[in-house]
Amino acid sequence: MKRTVQESGGKRKAGLEELRRRLDERGGHMTRQRAAVYDYLSGVEHHPTAEEVFLNVKRRIPKISLATVYKNLEALVACEAISKLTYGDGSARYDIRTDHHYHTRCLGCGRMWDLEAARGKSALEQIKPQPGFAVSDFRLELLGHCEDCRG
Amino acid sequence: MKRTVQESGGKRKAGLEELRRRLDERGGHMTRQRAAVYDYLSGVEHHPTAEEVFLNVKRRIPKISLATVYKNLEALVACEAISKLTYGDGSARYDIRTDHHYHTRCLGCGRMWDLEAARGKSALEQIKPQPGFAVSDFRLELLGHCEDCRG
DNA sequence: TCCAAAATAAGAATTATTCTCACCTTGCTC
DNA sequence: GAGCAAGGTGAGAATAATTCTTATTTTGGA
Missing domain, CATH: 1.10.10.10 (Winged helix-like DNA-binding domain superfamily/Winged helix DNA-binding domain)
Structure with a gap:
């Protein structure tokens, strides 16, 4: 291990x-x-x-x-x-992480990896919800295929 | 109905x-x-x-x-x-919608609403995954409290 | 109308997760 | 370090969401 x-x-x-x-x-x-x-x-x-x-x-x-x-x-x-x-x-x-971050998920094998929050935070903050809705958190996943599953 | x-x-x-x-x-x-x-x-x-x-x-x-x-x-x-x-x-x-869009979800009542993709697309495209990972889609949810649940 | 492929109803099976409960540990208190 | 109460454990039963199975029925073209 x-x-x-x-x-x-x-x-x-x-x-x-x-x-x-x-x-x-x-x-x-x-x-x-x-x-x-x-x-x-x-x-x-x-x-x-x-x-x-x-x-x-x-x-x-x-x-x-x-x-x-x-x-x-x-x-x-x-x-x-x-x-x-x-x-x-x-x-x-x-x-194991509890700090705020996002994930990538492979549609081929199902595995998930971390995506640095820093990479997404400012981009996400530009997105505005409907009026009256108070956003307290974001959940973001990038879906696609990992290196191993692209062959 | x-x-x-x-x-x-x-x-x-x-x-x-x-x-x-x-x-x-x-x-x-x-x-x-x-x-x-x-x-x-x-x-x-x-x-x-x-x-x-x-x-x-x-x-x-x-x-x-x-x-x-x-x-x-x-x-x-x-x-x-x-x-x-x-x-x-x-x-x-x-x-019923299949066009690309995201959702807001209220942590108080659990209801979900649509979020216009246009509002997020360009912001999301700035986010880059780990090298070798080919992104084909994004999933985004804004969590928070709706107008009714903020009281 | 005929036919093969596809869909249906009903219930059994599966998968992920939670519950139950008799017994065992932990972490005090003395 | 013994005693004890709260909390944790293991084994299997129970539950919830979803999928599978099978005999029967429908669909859409020839």
Whole structure:
């Protein structure tokens, strides 16, 4: 499992200590399973589905159940340690980053990547909604085909 | 059931004749059920779920089955007579418009509205993905609170 | 009218996700 | 470090949205 650290700009991923603090705030506990889920997400560069997280964490904790993975992902989202990506077809994906950014999604293989928010923010701010509507957030996805799927 | 016609700009909804032509092209047939599904979508201003379409079409064709509604929605999407909106949480929604446009979604009441593509297109085209990724489409949602939900 | 391809109804099956509940851990407090 | 209450876990059942299956019916052209 490759462990690459993301670089440059924005609030990125927090360490386990920070995670524990956040869990504490909401009366949550740190468990082996929870740490493993968080750790797996910290170590991958794409945005896996719950199933993928389950299969990978299972290698470390063979008896972990899928429901536990789901509940931990939910808990991590609740304490803002990770974020849930619900656009896209099929299943939700989870992202270690909680800073504001957008995604590219390959229509061939379904994989998703990060798109730097900086690249889109000013462009998006030019877009005005109907009168009376107060925009608080943007969701943006670029769809297309990745290098591997273009052949 | 209110039947309002959308106005101004872009390729909007096609009539039943146009629909028949499009179905023909792909070897599809026009059926009473298919026409009813299309007709229902043409007559509403929001973007209903398959369930909503089913319940409403059922009033005209009591014996229609939910699977038929799903298959018809799929067929209509395939011949580009309608489009499927899969962002958002929960179930997919269907939209009579197939021209390229975006949506605003109220976080208070969940309703969705159209956002003119013209307002976003040039802004979005400034956004560049990672090298090697060929963008074929954008999906954009503005999240916030509508006039009614701001009180 | 005849026919092959396509569509339908009904319900079973699948997929992603959440719930249930008996038992086990965590993180205090003493 | 033992005791305890709140929270977490695992296994499987339950649910929700969607798709598949199959026998029967419709459609649109020859």
